[in-house]
Amino acid sequence: MLEFTQQIVNGLSLGAIYALIALGYTMVYGIIKLINFAHGDIMMVGALVGYFSLTLLGTNIFVAMVAAMLTCALFGVLIEKIAYRPLRNATRIAALITAIGVSLFLEYFTIFLFGPAQKVFPQSAFPVKAYDLGGLSILNKDVFVFASAVILMIILQYIIKWTKTGKAMRAVSLDREAAVLMGISVDKTISITFAIGSALAAAAGVMLGVYYNTVNPLMGIIPGLKAFVAAVLGGIGIIPGAMVGGFVMGLLETMVSGYGNSLYRDAVAFGVLIFILLIKPSGIFGEDTGEKV
Amino acid sequence: MQKVNNKWIKLGVEILLLAALFTLVQYLITAGLLKQYYQISLASMCINVILAVSLSLINGFTGQLSLGHAGFMAVGAYIAAIMTNMLDLPFIIGILAACLGAGLAGFIIGVPTLRLKGDYLAIATLAFGEIIRVVLQNIDYVNGPAGIMGISKLSTWPWLYGGAIITIVVIVNLVNSSYGRAIISIREDEIASELMGINTTKYKVLAFVVGAAFAGLAGALYAHYFYIIKPETFNFLKSFDILVMVVLGGLGSTTGAIIAAVFVTALTAALQSFPAIRMVLYALILIIMMIYRPQGLMGNKELSMKTFGRIWGGRN
Amino acid sequence: MDEINLMEISKLDKSFGGLSAVRDFNFRIDENELVGLIGPNGAGKTTVFNLITGVYKPDNGCVVFKGENLVGLAPYTICAKGVARTFQNIRLFNDLSVLDNVKIATHKNVPYGLMSAIFRTPGFFRGEDEIETEALRYLEIFNLENKKDELVKNLPYGEQRRIEIVRALATRPLLLILDEPAAGMNPQETQALMELIRYIRHEFNLTILLIEHDMSLVMGVCERLYVLDYGQIIAEGTPAEIRSNKRVIEAYLGEDVE
Structure with a gap:
């Protein structure tokens, strides 16, 4: 039982990271119906910015995280402007292929600039301590990851529920044309959505750096895919769904590594994805909609 | 007359x-x-032509975006290698078994996933492709992540060239028939197609299975040319490679897929020592193509001798 | 003449997310009849067509065609049994030629096998000739044979509407369902179309069910009319009966009469 609880504790921080990345997927999908394949790579850019902020500028972890979030927000907006906006009325397949292109570009341009090697996240930035809680071992980095993720999610909820920007985002995702008629600037709203989603991914990237101690140009692929699975699991386009999905994926993954074969860890994520897609493609919180004829 | x-x-x-x-x-x-x-380079060109033409049947003609083509190639490569290397069977048996095995994998994966549409299908096929890879990594019989080594070099020029020609002939003949028209109508409007009496599920699965079987052929030829196969070779980046060729050539053009496969292979060979630049170029090709020429080099048109005749003869 | 029942629909219900689109829909059509289904916009006419052709599954009720219940069958099976339709918002295969559009609809009767196609046997070439001859025959009736190689998307609206009918006809239906075939046409075009509909009905021994929301159009051509309002049949009868039906005038023409 103690071990089981321990696994849950381990899974929660990983789940929080997945949830943060999944939020970006879901927000972008909600607003422009695009699976932003490059989202995981934006997270990687965030992790790298965090790494350089820590090592070159010698900042502390919080400044590094904010720097990463700001940089990636800008990146997200640029990517949308340059690559996705011209395709807004193109077919879904064209948009998806572009997103794959952007993803490959971020990965390999990073390799081109900094080389393919793994970089070790400086330990000094976050000295790891373990606390003993009635037999449970809790690491301060787990607490840090979990707490900052939860704070960010609360801020996001506030933005979406209570601010004008949030209302505009919800309006555009419900009915873009009606939103235009109501005087909402669709371009601006989509840009903001990309900025917020990318900033969340960047934060997740820095957290992943703290969590695994390393960063590398291809680190975004697998967590990105898992977060995507989380978004689909919760019902893509649905914000609370992404959060729940993220935690489920994190817990599931630690359970499989803890009790089963860790080599199958990644396959489990894909298995879950296929299972949902076949049973209920709209996800846990989604509603099924048929095609209009 | x-x-x-x-x-x-x-x-x-x-x-x-x-x-x-x-x-x-x-x-x-x-x-x-x-x-x-x-x-x-020539061997790679033949293999890539097979991969691109077979994927173009699924992505280009049927309009079902599949991102798991490398998975079927892996199935073919492993089956063929097991047949020749471990069971000492003749190459042709290995090739046929590879096609059958990959086709069967295509059927097993296609039947449930082809109900999904657009990006959901893309993701599901990507997931299945990755599952094939992870499963191969965990099978001791084929040495897990280390893969199979010392496969005899049986893929000679006649096999490679013949394989490419057979793939092209079969797929071109399929596409230019009533069955092909049925397949293309699914890309154009699936609901209308179904209401015009076409069993869209059946034809989607047919295209998927035929495409997968030829990817298996490509895998078999690959394994017996490059001696070594590892699960990692067949990850989703390999699927993206094939996708680049199909997109560059034009979704729905076999000649386009062939030209693009040859071109991309030549580019890959030329940039062998700069893998990062090669991938950056691929990425830019994908993005720029989609923004400025989403129909690809050829669109859905075919290059034929008539086209040449027109160019040479100067007639419109 | 003894009338033979071709399709009998009884107690058909369909609702979308609690909103009832079609309620207690009862309907019959006999062989060789030309029946119109009319009603104001949003009355549920297209939903009825979607229920008959298997696009939607009804919540209740049955659609009996030649003694067989069609409910639960896939759209392509329903088409194979002899029910073909057109679409209100044209759904042609846009990037293909006119001829290919029609040929696709003949596929369910394809005269050669897959292997024959791959190996290009003599049977394949014979079969392709047959398909082409048949497709051209339909196009000639609709005066479209000189457009056969044009891409459908490049043709004007009126011609696209006619190709929709040709394509449906090429599935060799017993019952042809036309969803607002004259939408967007001018009076002359509409008149010509109505004559064409009469002609193909005779030529191919068809039963035709027609949707129109413009009542004057169907009055001339249909033998019997059903009037749908808020998902329910409110009247049934000959055009003359419908014209004098009080409920119809209230529900359907009310806005115009006032």
Whole structure:
């Protein structure tokens, strides 16, 4: 039982990271119906910015995280402007292929600039301590990851529920044309959505750096895919769904590594994805909609 | 009568040209005039043509975006390698088993996933492709992540060239028939197609299975040319490679897929020592193509001798 | 003449997310009849067509065609049994030629096998000739044979509407369902179309069910009419009966009469 609880504790921080990345997927999908394949790579850019902020500028972890979030927000907006906006009325397949292109570009341009090697996240930035809680071992980095993720999610909820920007985002995702008629600037709203989603991914990237101690140009692929699975699991386009999905994926993954074969860890994520897609493609919180004829 | 004559003349010329190309390369190889580098490039071209043409049947003609093609290639490569290397069976048996096995994998994966549409299908096929890879990594019989080594080099020029030609002929003949029209109508409007009496599920699965079987052929040829196969070789980046060729050539154009496969292979060979630049270029090709020419080089048109005739003859 | 029942629909219900689109829909059509289904916009006419052709599954009720219940069958099976339709918002295969559009609809009767196609046997060439001859025959009736090689998307609206009918006809239906075939046409075009509909009905021994929301159009051509309002049949009868039906005038023409 103690071990089981321990696994849950381990899974929660990983789940929080997945949830943060999944939020970006879901927000972008909600607003422009695009699976932003490059989202995981934006997270990687965030992790790298965090790494350089820590090592070159010698900042502390919080400044590094904010720097990463700001940089990636800008990146997200640029990517949308340059690559996705011209395709807004193109077919879904064209948009998806572009997103794959952007993803490959971020990965390999990073390799081109900094080389393919793994970089070790400086330990000094976050000295790891373990606390003993009635037999449970809790690491301060787990607490840090979990707490900052939860704070960010609360801020996001506030933005979406209570601010004008949030209302505009919800309006555009419900009915873009009606939103235009109501005087909402669709371009601006989509840009903001990309900025917020990318900033969340960047934060997740820095957290992943703290969590695994390393960063590398291809680190975004697998967590990105898992977060995507989380978004689909919760019902893509649905914000609370992404959060729940993220935690489920994190817990599931630690359970499989803890009790089963860790080599199958990644396959489990894909298995879950296929299972949902076949049973209920709209996800846990989604509603099924048929095609209009 | 005139029309019939033209058809046979055209076919004759085509066969002659193809045979000439075959003989030329075969002569250069046996005479030792072709450097290793070019031989490898030619082999890769044949394999990539098979992959691109078979994926173009699924992505281009049927309009079902599949991102798991490398998975079927892996199935074919492993089955063929097991047949020849471990069971000492003849190459042709290995190839046939590879096609059958990959086709079967295509059927098993296609039946449940092809109900999904657009990006959901893309993601599901990507996931299945990755599952194939992870499963291979965990099978001790094929040495897990280390893969199979020391596969005999049986993929000679006649096998490679023949494989590519057979793939092209089968897929072109399929596409230019009533069955092909049924398949294309799914891409155009699935609901209308279904209501015009076409069992869309059946034809989507058919295209998927045929595409997968030829990816298996490509895998078998690959394994017996490059000696080594590892699960990692067949990850989703390999699927993206094939996708780049199909997109560049034009979704729905076989000649486009062939030209793009040859071009991309040549580019890959030329940039061998700069893998990062190669991938950055691929990425830019994908993005720029989608923004400025989403229909690809050829659109859904085919390059034919008629096109050449037009260019040479200067007639419109 | 003894009338033979071709399709009988009884107690058909369909609702979308609690909103009832079609309620207690009862309907019959006999062989060789030309029946119109009319009603104001949003009355549920297209939903009825979607229920008959298997696009939607009804919540209740049955659609009996030649003694067989069609409910639960896939759209392509329903088409194979002899029910073909057109679409209100044209759904042609846009990037293909006119001829290919029609040929696709003949596929369910394809005269050669897959292997024959791959190996290009003599049977394949014979079969392709047959398909082409048949497709051209339909196009000639609709005066479209000189457009056969044009891409459908490049043709004007009126011609696209006619191709929709040709394509449906090429599935060799017993019952042809036309969803607002004259939408967007001018009076002359509409008149010509109505004559064409009469002609193909005779030529191919068809039963035709027609949707129109413009009542004057169907009055001339249909023998019997059903009037749908808020998902329910409110009247049934000959055009003359419908014209004098009080409920119809209230529900359907009310806005115009006032």
